[in-house]
Amino acid sequence: MNKDKLKVLSLAAVFSSAVFSVLCFSLHLDVSLLAFPLSAVFTCFLFWSGYSQLFGKGNLRFISVFRELLQYEPYVLLIAFVFRRAGDFETPYFLDLITVLFWCVTGLFDLLILHHLNPKRIEKIDPEWKKYQSANSISTQKGLKRILWEVFSWVDALAQAVFMVLLLNIFIVQLYEIPSESMVPEFLIRDRVAVFKTPSGPKFPLSNVGIPPVRNYKRGDIVIFRNPHYSTDRKSEVRTFLSQIVYMCTLTTVNLNVDEEGNPKADPLVKRIAGVPGEQLMMQDGILYSRTKADDRWQPVKQDARYAEWNLNTVKSSIKRGLTRESYVVSQKEYDLMLECERQRNEFDISLFEIEAKNLASSFEKFFKTFQGERQDTKLDSLFNEKFLFENSLFARHYFYAQTLLSSNEGAGWFSRFMTAWTENAGHNFNGDLYSEANFKLNLMIKRTVGKMILRDAQLLSAGKTAEEINEDAEIKELLQTAGMLNLYAFLMDRRNMPVFPPDDAEGNPQYIPQNCYFMMGDNRFNSLDMRHSYDNWLAPLTELDPVSVTYYTDMAPQYVHRSKILGTAGYRFWPLNRRGVPGNTGK
Structure with a gap:
């Protein structure tokens, strides 16, 4: 030219x-x-x-x-x-x-x-x-001028490298360091992976213009995506983009991508696709189920069992060496206790407990009538609100609950309602909704244990026993062991299970994950804050079929992610060297 x-x-x-x-x-x-x-x-x-x-x-x-x-x-x-x-x-x-x-x-x-x-x-x-x-050229320069030219050339090379890496990160490939243990055993903390972005249709910053997506995602793909729990307004997107530049210019030492409290944002996330468009999902006892318009029967997703890890105590030793003590959310003893609780719940007979619940209410009424203490016109419905019906409080403060009921004119009536109000829905047809049925039974199991504890407390109080003597009672101790199992399960329940998602509409018609949307979970199910969960928690009833349901703390708020939020797929793990390779199902 x-x-x-x-x-x-x-x-x-x-x-x-x-x-x-x-x-x-x-x-x-x-x-x-x-x-x-x-x-x-x-x-x-x-x-x-x-x-x-x-x-x-x-x-x-x-x-x-x-x-x-x-x-x-x-x-x-x-x-x-x-x-x-x-x-x-x-x-x-x-x-x-x-x-x-x-x-x-x-x-x-x-x-x-x-x-x-x-x-x-x-x-x-x-x-x-x-x-x-x-x-x-630089080689012809002398003295201070040579030094200044050398410094300028190095600064220039570094600046261009930063911007070139930025473009590569946006449109072609980006390197990520795994920040959490949500994908154990597939990924450990500080594993390094290369994410290929071009097939996923990367966009120019703050716009919807970019390379058309050509990648079709399927169940089991490990994807990197924007965290939908965070705001994606224009200002936050600008902050994210500028933080990337600062992060690279400072050689990863300064991270401005933080939340309102100054903590680094968990954004983007690395999870595995568990649900695909056209499916309705449910998870119970660690088994993922799905159904579609073509087949409305709930079927276990066998493929998901290859990825889901519920018990880190049994992973291979090479994986255990990369874990910390905090990794083990559930010990082997707790895991076995959880399985025992699930076994008892699955065998729980609702019709038999209906008879038992009425007998417990009748027995308490007898002690209530013979109790010699003073009574007050306490409005128990206002006292026993959702906080007082919290399952852990019911177990831990059983003696206080018994005293309160015995000293209130409404005590016998409220206890009877607590034990039997659910019976109006005893014959409810769950239509394959395993999650709702299991929670309904768990609510009754907790009520049976609480009812027996309060009844025993009332019996001992009527006999003039002190609080110290009641705490040493053999029957109370045995019931507290059962309470410990139920309390553990209530704590783990919404990490172990998931309600029907998307939920049915008001008329009970199934709803399905829309086109171009996906549902993601981490492999390490007990230690993954993923698309099943919110970042907040709140008290909720175990079941809507009991007007006086036991409550528990939950963060269950499933949501799907649109493909426009997916940045790419985990293509290659390059560090550590002894575990390098294409991710998939290499952890197990």
Whole structure:
């Protein structure tokens, strides 16, 4: 290519950059005002150094300046693109699309010009340019000037590397360090994985314009996706983008991507796809079930069992060496106790307990009538609210509950209602909803234990026993062991199970995961805050079929994730070296 053609090509690059600048113009009084002056000033400087000085006046000192500006132009224009879209007002999709097209065209012009301005090819444009370059290279400099040039070259190389890595991270591949143990045994903390993003359709920052997605996800894929628990408004997205730049510029030492409390955000997340479009899901006793419009029968998802890990105590020794003491949410003893609780619950006979519950209420009424203490007109329905019906409180404060009931005129009636109000729904048809049926039974199991404890307390109080003597009673101790098992299960329940999701509509019609949406869970099910859970917890009744249901703390709030939030798939684990390879089901 001769000098005249390169001059025309340079003018085309400046023109494309100028159009891009005009497209970034904003009249809003916010950060978007910075976009136009940033890109326009840079474009003017590019025009002056190249077209005016180098090609117009033949000022060879601007060869290096022009080359440097061309190298930085795509990054500067990308920052201007972000500024324009970081304001309080959204930009139309069509404007984003045209702006991105001119960014691409400008980048192609820059690459073509830089190809010909390469020191190895510059002689073909003009031999004088080659001589000037050779005479003014860093190797010809002396003293302080040589040192300054060396420092500048290193800073320049580092800055370009940062921006190049940024572009690679956005559009091609990104390296992630696993931050938590939610994917044990597949991934351990500080495992390093390469995530390939191009097939997932990466987008330009703060826009919906990008490479069309070509990847079809399936169950079992390990994906990296934006955490839907965090806000994705424009300001937070700007903060995320800028934090990436700062994170790389500081060699990963400064992370500005933090929440309101200053803690690093769990964003993005690394999880496994457990549910796909067209499915309705449910998980009970660690087994994932699904059904579809084509087949409305609940069927176990056998594939999920290959990934789900419920008991870290049994993983292979090579995995255990990478775990900490905090990894073991459940000990082997607790795991066995959980399974025993599930066995008892599955064998629980509702019809037999209906008889037992009425007998417990009748027996308590007898002690209530013979109790010699004073009674008050305490309104027990207002006293025993959801906090007082919390399962752990019922177990831990059984003596207080017995005293309160015996000393209230409403005591016998309230206890009878507590034990038997659920019987109006004793014959409820759960229609295959294993989660609701299991919770209904667990509620009754807790009530049976609490009822027996309160009845025994009433018997001992009527006999004049003190609190210390009641605590040492053999029957109470035996009931407290059962209470410990039930309390443990109530704590683990919503990590072990999941209600029907998406939930049926008001008429009971099944709903399904929409097209292009997916449901993700971590492999380490007891230690994964994933798409099953909220980041908050609250008291909720174990069952809606009991007007006086026992309550427990839950964070259950399942949600699916749209494919637009998926950044890529875990393609290769490159660290540690002894576990390198393509992730899939290598942990088990």
